[in-house]
Amino acid sequence: MNEIFLSPYNPQATEERIYKMWEESGLFNPDNNSKADAPVFTIIMPPTNANGSLHAGHGLVMTIEDIMVRYKRMQGFKTLWLPGLDHAGFETQVVYEKKLEKEGRSRFGMDPKELYKEIMEFTVTNSSNIKSQIKKIGASCDWSREKFTLDKEIIQTVYGTFQKLFDDGLAYRGNRIVSWCSKHQTSFSDLEITDVERIDKFYYLKYGPFVIGTSRPETKFGDKYVVMHPDDKRYSDFKDGQQIELEWINGPITATIIKDSAVDMEFGTGAMTITPWHDTTDFEIAMRHDLDKEQIIDEMGKLLPVAGEFAGMSINKARGLIIEKLQAKGLVEKIDDNYKHVVRTCYKCGTVIEPQIKSQWFIKMKPLAEKALEKINLGEVTYIPDHYKKITTYWLENIMDWNISRQIVWGIPIPAKICISCGHGIADINNEVSECTKCGGKMEQDKDTFDTWFSSGQWPFASLGFPESNDYKTFYPTDVMETAGEIIFFWVSRMIMLGLYMTGKTPFKTVYLHGLVLDAKGLKMSKSKGNVIDPLIITQKFGTDAFRMGMVIGNTPGTSLPLSEDKIKAYKHFANKIWNITRFVYTNAPNDELKKPTVTSDDEIILKELDILVKDVTKDMDSYKFYLAAEKLYHYVWHTFADKIIEESKAKLQSNDVAIISSAQYTLRYILETSLKLLHPFMPFITEEIWSNISSDKKMLMVSEWPK
């Protein structure tokens, strides 16, 4: 009997020592943790923002993935959990810009190379922080295989993908309307846009013989087309292409009538003018009818010279003044003050997105999506929970081309040349192109970087060393992708598409999606609300094992998890209960006899019940019902093992019959050891600590055999 059991369990004195022992053993590495011919199990960790600090969501990722990995490792699988860090392009750039702002500097006007170098240093310095925090949660990932999204080999893989997409005609340089944030000075994909419902004014303006409706009079300077539905009887006297003279904001103009069925006859007056440079619908109408497009608003959100006296003004300031002028000219029919509509905003800063026509790189998604849909429908990817499959297929069926150009420095530079005279773009990963294949003009290096998700979308095969390495051949395709349901489109769906495109295989067999971690009241955690629960404070206070139990119990996949200190506290008590059970068992049943004695029929029944539990828990683990497995174990250990079996054993241990005593002793020890094994994936620290003090087995619990 070891003396450490005489005082209560002390996680602070245990966890660091145990993690170090695991790490030094090399058993996180699949080359060491299994037999050569063992079946393979692989999870690629979602690359963590290298600049981040561990939050509750990370705590959940690390807990669930570690449970899966420890379980499979104990079952003898050649188990790889590959950790990685993400440069997190735009996210990090925003953080760094705030830092610059505090120092009175700005990214605009800085030498891009210098800025990149600074952010790289910042990132490298911060990355040790997040790594040590991941270790605190007990993550048994193979640090020897750790990857960073800006590693040379990763960038080479990403470049290879871009070149192939270009050669196959799937990556193209398009002069198209993009979502532009005037604060961050970059374009976004559709996913980085948040729709916000707002109430604004809606203006009815006299436009020659028509009344047009608009919520954005500041875009109307260049409007010289008035569009109506071809079937609209109100306007049947006006012919397509007919020109009319009319008085507009800054004087007389000539307008052309266009008939297009995109116009909703029910809305407004059924007549509208269009601004193709700053509106998606208008852009499409202009493309259909081959109309002129003119920029009205610049990249900073200010009006251009076309606005005459309003030039240089921000659109917000100009709007009221323009209306005043129109009113003075008698061109305002009426104003509706209560117009409810949806405004597209930057997900990061809330600035209203100003669509702009820009020359950027796009990926044709339809062909990629069709392949993905085919595989998903064949059941080659299993979604947990199942309804994410529906959400995914719906998105894939309606997919739009993906703008992958970002006008920021922090990211993987796009390996392409752009023609100075005609704007044509050519992928050029070997830096060979100097002349435009279209017009013979001079080419210059594209200054943009890739959308972060373009590179992380290739993570499963890129991080394994596609296409030649042994790791790629051994571990790809991977088994489980476990991540937040929130990034199902951003990341999961794109990984499937790009994985299929490059490797011909879906990158993982199972997608396990967890929900958000909320505060005790069920509210989203945020710094501004001040309700953020820091997992590191929790683990410090209650122990990591208690934190992990709190993360997993009651947490069904896909649904959000309210987290309270009370809950974690309950599992701290549980950890101590296990500790005291051990004390009782090894005080009363020291492990000097190794042989199984003849077991009494009473104990036989008890052991049979344990067998049922083992079967039950194993089944739950195999079907990813960790919340059920953990709860069953908790209930068994506390309310069956401690409250019933141990209580009843007290009489048996007092018996005069040596056979009864040795049977009871054996039974207690056997149940304890089995419980420790079953609990290990959930509560790795305390179980390993107890194991190392009681077991005659020299093997670590981490690699001991899962009970059958």
Place this chain on the structure above:
RNA sequence: GCGCGAUUAGCUCAGUUGGUAGAGCAAUUCAUUUACACUGAAUAGGUCGCAGGUUCGAGCCCUGCAUCGCGCACCA
């Protein structure tokens, strides 16, 4: 507008192929030098959102509705 999810004890949630409603926390009562007060024994608490249907039998399957949450969408 379209889609997805939720609705079960005071709170947070489980409930696997349909077979008499479960857990944790909270509450109430009792016990007390016990392996463990980070304890034990017990008690109370639910027309499973509403209305129909299928079935011998529905928390679960089907239809409709309500409320809440979320996602998607070019009505200027």
